[in-house]
Amino acid sequence: MEPSTTQYAAAKSAEVDGGRPAALRLSGLHKEFGANTAVDHVDLVVPRGSFFGLVGPNGAGKTTSLSMAVGLLRPDEGTSQVFGVDVWSDPVAAKTLMGVLPDGLSMPERLTGRELLTYLGQLRGIEAGVLAGRVQELLDVMELRSAERTLVVDYSTGMRKKIGLATALLHGPRLLVLDEPFEAVDPVSAAALKAILIGFVASGGSVVLSSHVMPLVEQLCDTVAVMAAGKVVAAGPLAEVRGDTSLEQTFVRLVGGDEHTRKGLSWLAS
Amino acid sequence: MAGVLIRMKLSVIKNAMTGGRAAWMLVGAVFGLLFAAATIWLSLVDLPNQSVLGDLLAGVFGMWTLGWLIGPLWGGSAVLRADHFTLLPVPRRRLAVGLLGAAFVGITTAVTALGFLALITYGARQGLGPALLAVPVAALQLVFVVLLSRVVYALFGVVAASRAGAAITGVLFAAMLVLTQSGWMIVVAVMYSDILETGFSHTTTVTLRSIPSSWGVVAVDAAGRGDWLLAIAAPAGLAVLCLLLLLVWSVELGNPRRGRVTIRGSAGRAPAGGGLLGGPGGAIVSKELRTWWRDPLRTTTAVVPIVWALGTVLLPLTFDARLLLPWAGPALALFAITSACNLYSQDGTALWQTLTTGTQRVDVRGRQWAYLLVFTPPAVVASIAFVWWSGLTWTWPWVAAAVPALLGGGAGLIAYSSVFGMVPGPDAHKRPSNPLERADTTGQSNVLFWVGLLPPAPALALVYLGTRTDQPWLTWAGAPVSVLTGVAVAWVLGGLAIRKLSADGPDLLHTMRTGRPTVARNAVGTTVARNAGGTDVAKKGSAVEGLSWGLGSILLIPQGVIPLVFILADINVKSWFLAMYVRPLYGVPIAVVSILAGVALYGRAIMTKVDNRAKSPLHPS
Numbered sequence: 001m002e003p004s005t006t007q008y009a010a011a012k013s014a015e016v017d018g019g020r021p022a023a024l025r026l027s028g029l030h031k032e033f034g035a036n037t038a039v040d041h042v043d044l045v046v047p048r049g050s051f052f053g054l055v056g057p058n059g060a061g062k063t064t065s066l067s068m069a070v071g072l073l074r075p076d077e078g079t080s081q082v083f084g085v086d087v088w089s090d091p092v093a094a095k096t097l098m099g100v101l102p103d104g105l106s107m108p109e110r111l112t113g114r115e116l117l118t119y120l121g122q123l124r125g126i127e128a129g130v131l132a133g134r135v136q137e138l139l140d141v142m143e144l145r146s147a148e149r150t151l152v153v154d155y156s157t158g159m160r161k162k163i164g165l166a167t168a169l170l171h172g173p174r175l176l177v178l179d180e181p182f183e184a185v186d187p188v189s190a191a192a193l194k195a196i197l198i199g200f201v202a203s204g205g206s207v208v209l210s211s212h213v214m215p216l217v218e219q220l221c222d223t224v225a226v227m228a229a230g231k232v233v234a235a236g237p238l239a240e241v242r243g244d245t246s247l248e249q250t251f252v253r254l255v256g257g258d259e260h261t262r263k264g265l266s267w268l269a270s
Numbered sequence: 271m272a273g274v275l276i277r278m279k280l281s282v283i284k285n286a287m288t289g290g291r292a293a294w295m296l297v298g299a300v301f302g303l304l305f306a307a308a309t310i311w312l313s314l315v316d317l318p319n320q321s322v323l324g325d326l327l328a329g330v331f332g333m334w335t336l337g338w339l340i341g342p343l344w345g346g347s348a349v350l351r352a353d354h355f356t357l358l359p360v361p362r363r364r365l366a367v368g369l370l371g372a373a374f375v376g377i378t379t380a381v382t383a384l385g386f387l388a389l390i391t392y393g394a395r396q397g398l399g400p401a402l403l404a405v406p407v408a409a410l411q412l413v414f415v416v417l418l419s420r421v422v423y424a425l426f427g428v429v430a431a432s433r434a435g436a437a438i439t440g441v442l443f444a445a446m447l448v449l450t451q452s453g454w455m456i457v458v459a460v461m462y463s464d465i466l467e468t469g470f471s472h473t474t475t476v477t478l479r480s481i482p483s484s485w486g487v488v489a490v491d492a493a494g495r496g497d498w499l500l501a502i503a504a505p506a507g508l509a510v511l512c513l514l515l516l517l518v519w520s521v522e523l524g525n526p527r528r529g530r531v532t533i534r535g536s537a538g539r540a541p542a543g544g545g546l547l548g549g550p551g552g553a554i555v556s557k558e559l560r561t562w563w564r565d566p567l568r569t570t571t572a573v574v575p576i577v578w579a580l581g582t583v584l585l586p587l588t589f590d591a592r593l594l595l596p597w598a599g600p601a602l603a604l605f606a607i608t609s610a611c612n613l614y615s616q617d618g619t620a621l622w623q624t625l626t627t628g629t630q631r632v633d634v635r636g637r638q639w640a641y642l643l644v645f646t647p648p649a650v651v652a653s654i655a656f657v658w659w660s661g662l663t664w665t666w667p668w669v670a671a672a673v674p675a676l677l678g679g680g681a682g683l684i685a686y687s688s689v690f691g692m693v694p695g696p697d698a699h700k701r702p703s704n705p706l707e708r709a710d711t712t713g714q715s716n717v718l719f720w721v722g723l724l725p726p727a728p729a730l731a732l733v734y735l736g737t738r739t740d741q742p743w744l745t746w747a748g749a750p751v752s753v754l755t756g757v758a759v760a761w762v763l764g765g766l767a768i769r770k771l772s773a774d775g776p777d778l779l780h781t782m783r784t785g786r787p788t789v790a791r792n793a794v795g796t797t798v799a800r801n802a803g804g805t806d807v808a809k810k811g812s813a814v815e816g817l818s819w820g821l822g823s824i825l826l827i828p829q830g831v832i833p834l835v836f837i838l839a840d841i842n843v844k845s846w847f848l849a850m851y852v853r854p855l856y857g858v859p860i861a862v863v864s865i866l867a868g869v870a871l872y873g874r875a876i877m878t879k880v881d882n883r884a885k886s887p888l889h890p891s
Contacts, residue, residue: 073780095626095628105620106697109561111561112536119554124627149534
């Protein structure tokens with residue numbers, strides 16, 4: 001374990017917030033699939049107003065943790081609280097507070113982007129006039145206007161991310177939980193997404209995103225947690241977790257990359 | 271090339287020979303062998319009019335060919351697909367020949383080859399010359415069906431993702447259901463008619479024999495008559511056709527994968543926010559209706575019950591029986607339940623949006639309304655049109671008492687089974703172009719077929735009482751009672767589905783995310799290895815389950831209920847009904863035992879299913 005652990009982050013956040021509940025607090029979250037422990041008693045605190053990056057190698061348990069945090073996967077043990085509201089005992093209240101972008105899940109595939117957003121808005125009970133304006137603005141910002149007649153099933157991977165993010169933002173949440181939001185998104189769209197997220201945090205919102213692109217996390221996030229093999233191995237403010245090195249070097253050191261991975265292929269060496 | 275491809279195919283088959291798939295392969299092989307034996311038997315049978323035999327044999331070969339055309343649509347894509355090899359630096363014609371070689375390795379080809387031996391036995395009855403000629407011709411015929419199947423599948427793949435293609439798939443699928451369930455009616459018709467003595471009409475014979483699959487029979491017959499010109503010309507024509515097909519296929523192989531047929535949405539304007547379809551409930555109904563309209567899988571789901579019902583009631587017209595016609599509407603409403611029983615799985619992990627918005631209640635109710643909006647119009651139209659056409663006016667109250675309860679009961683049952691009996695399938699955004707490649711709901715459909723008969727029972731009982739006691743008001747009371755039953759069943763079962771979805775939504779989502787063995791293996795690498803024991807049990811279970819459904823259906827209906835009805839109604843048709851081959855005194859117990867065994871196998875299949883669910887490591891507890 002690193003010196004800067006979850007306990008540190010927890011203490012820090014309590015101090016900063018003066019006792020107000022954190023944006024997201026995971027306590028002892030645990031999940032096993034058969035004999036495989038995907039998430040091993042994870043504690044995490046996302047302070048209010050923070051831009052929180054959850055990093056880890058493939059299979060570290062990031063997606064499983066975030067799914068349990070937002071109420072899409074039932075934990076074996078532990079709790080998840082959004083601004084002090086328990087996600088599993090008071091789901092309705094918790095779900096109005098957050099916007100979620102899961103990775104790799106289907107959406108109602110046979111709708112256009114506009115239809116999808118409109119129906120979701122109606123389901124969330126947003127008033128018609130407000131809704132139409134928001135949908136239009138989201139489609140403009142996400143540059144999905146040119147694909148007006150395209151069904152979601154025919155969207156490219158990047159477009160799927162964007163429409164997913166739009167559904168997460170539609171109802172004006174105070175916490176965004178985004179699983180790999182930048183994967184397969186082109187640089188231009190990524191810049192637009194970053195601007196949206198940074199603006200969201202600047203106006204008091206909180207963001208949790210998972211990624212395995214270290215420079216991106218370093219660029220955006222002020223707080224990070226590193227997961228490996230279902231456990232949180234380091235967490236805290238970015239500067240403290242990475243110390244004097246880059247986040248990437250810290251990450252490789254913590255997660256312990258294999259020697260073979262750096263050798264290359266024998267027959268391609270010239 | 272062919273050698274490597276064949277070894278590759280064998281490895282794939284070996285790895286895929288697990289559980290239910292192996293069971294179905296076995297069942298398929300057994301039925302194939304029976305059909306092959308029947309074909310050979312047919313070529314040896316003595317008929318009063320021998321020329322009919324050639325026509326019958328040509329017809330049977332036509333059925334083999336049809337099987338090869340439909341088979342791949344039913345069974346999904348070929349084991350080795352051409353697009354797996356597009357990046358290999360191999361000329362496409364060589365690849366085509368190699369893949370063709372690999373295509374010949376398989377149970378289906380072996381069984382078909384056996385069936386085509388009938389051409390040789392048929393030739394042998396006409397002399398040594400025709401018999402010798404029949405050997406290469408039978409081989410050529412085999413090459414023809416394999417190639418034809420490949421080419422048609424390749425071409426079909428282009429349109430399958432479109433709605434038209436999905437509708438065609440649905441029609442073919444339904445046609446196969448009609449033939450397998452009610453095909454015996456045709457056999458009965460042929461046996462009842464005097465075709466076996468008088469032969470087919472001249473037009474029928476000429477038409478039948480001009481189809482390429484009959485050219486083998488044409489050649490052998492010509493050789494038997496000593497008409498050697500035609501005897502050589504017919505197989506030569508077949509060979510030319512084969513070459514053409516190979517050419518088309520190799521060209522098709524070289525084509526880059528075409529863009530899918532895209533279905534476009536409406537532009538510019540937001541969907542209506544007010545009126546009837548306003549509010550959360552309206553949002554779900556219009557979302558569902560758009561999905562029914564735009565998703566090829568839903569197109570198939572909607573087309574299958576309609577064609578299945580029409581086919582079933584129209585088939586008896588082949589022997590001028592109108593008795594089934596009035597039941598088109600009720601049949602449609604009943605079959606729709608078996609077809610739409612897995613709605614949530616069809617939309618896959620999109621369930622997360624229902625969970626994050628907390629709209630489980632409106633979602634279930636919206637889906638029920640959409641189901642009713644999709645299936646009520648065709649069921650009502652079919653009921654009115656077919657009762658009127660049949661002229662059997664006494665059926666009006668019966669049909670009126672059946673349809674509303676079947677539709678309403680269906681709306682309840684599909685919601686219930688989509689949630690409680692959800693079978694995970696390919697996720698909505700990864701679904702391949704073949705609309706038949708979906709979750710296997712054979713078990714659910716079988717159960718729902720019978721359970722679906724229950725909701726109209728009270729209303730039908732009233733009609734029966736009314737008819738017996740000659741009280742017209744009682745007879746017509748069936749219709750309103752049916753409406754009430756339908757509403758009640760839809761309401762109650764939908765309510766149960768809502769409760770389950772609200773309580774266990776995340777678990778259902780998890781099942782849909784990982785419930786497929788392939789995905790589980792990728793996602794949680796080590797889990798499967800460690801759970802191998804448990805998974806094996808489940809696989810064995812599903813093999814037993816598959817066999818039980820298949821055999822149970824055969825024992826219950828064609829070997830049980832139908833011969834029993836025939837014996838009791840004194841209809842003397844043997845066909846393949848075992849109980850009809852003995853004296854009625856013994857026939858009745860045989861049929862009854864068969865029915866009991868069928869029911870027992872159904873029970874066993876259900877038990878295995880329940881058992882599997884409890885044991886399966888992938889199923890959330």
